[in-house]
Amino acid sequence: MKEFWNARYAEAGFAYGTQANEFLLEQSSKIPPGRVLCVAEGDGRNALYLATQGYSVTAVDQSAVGLEKIRQLGQQNNVEITTIEADLQDFNIQPSAWDGIVSISAHLPPAIRKSLHRQVVEGLKPGGVLILEAYTLKQLEMSGSGGPPATQKDMFMSLSALREELQGLDFILAQEIERVFNEGKYHQGPGAVVQLVALKKATPQE
Numbered sequence: 021m022k023e024f025w026n027a028r029y030a031e032a033g034f035a036y037g038t039q040a041n042e043f044l045l046e047q048s049s050k051i052p053p054g055r056v057l058c059v060a061e062g063d064g065r066n067a068l069y070l071a072t073q074g075y076s077v078t079a080v081d082q083s084a085v086g087l088e089k090i091r092q093l094g095q096q097n098n099v100e101i102t103t104i105e106a107d108l109q110d111f112n113i114q115p116s117a118w119d120g121i122v123s124i125s126a127h128l129p130p131a132i133r134k135s136l137h138r139q140v141v142e143g144l145k146p147g148g149v150l151i152l153e154a155y156t157l158k159q160l161e162m163s164g165s166g167g168p169p170a171t172q173k174d175m176f177m178s179l180s181a182l183r184e185e186l187q188g189l190d191f192i193l194a195q196e197i198e199r200v201f202n203e204g205k206y207h208q209g210p211g212a213v214v215q216l217v218a219l220k221k222a223t224p225q226e
């Protein structure tokens with residue numbers, strides 16, 4: 021799969037455009053100031069936007085080609101973005117370290133996703149916020165592009181699975197909706213997604 025993504029990011033331009041994901045644009049102000057981790061960040065549109073908003077951004081992805089594009093985007097826009105090349109299967113999220121974690125179209129095999137989501141819960145600081153958007157299975161009936169292929173149905177997400185996997189977070193916005201995408205070459209047209217804004221509650225003081 022790494023080769024697939026490296027080939028995609030080796031194409032001219034930016035696979036999902038240079039504007040941030042629409043849901044992230046709507047919701048990012050809910051992330052407290054500070055450090056944000058973007059998982060499966062691809063070629064950098066979300067990391068760039070968050071960095072321009074003053075967050076200290078770290079982007080992780082398996083694609084060296086995508087990460088190089090992120091570094092270039094950062095330089096061109098005079099913002100610093102830390103990049104980490106890693107397979108999320110092996111990546112350890114630092115506990116209680118992040119004011120925000122952003123997961124946009126981070127479709128993974130279930131075992132890796134569940135392990136990642138356990139780490140997301142631990143990785144957020146109290147008061148920290150997760151923003152996630154991912155395609156649901158209904159995407160296979162939609163006319164737009166985006167999301168895993170029909171042969172990898174278990175990589176789609178659902179609200180009910182996220183409720184299981186992200187126990188410990190308060191869901192402050194959680195919905196499965198249809199919306200029209202206009203995000204680069206590969207996310208176009210009508211799509212079906214789950215959207216989530218979830219808060220790590222502050223630990224009660226003695």
Ligand SMILES: C[S@@+](CC[C@H](N)C(=O)[O-])C[C@H]1O[C@@H](n2cnc3c(N)ncnc32)[C@H](O)[C@@H]1O
Pocket residue numbers: 021025036041059060061062063064065066080081082083086106107108109123124125126127128132
């Ligand atoms: C659809 S792209 C999303 C890119 C970005 N989040 C955005 O919204 O523009 C999915 C990304 O997931 C990454 N990815 C998939 N499986 C991964 C894994 N096991 N470890 C790290 N990255 C992975 C791919 O390299 C790709 O960049």
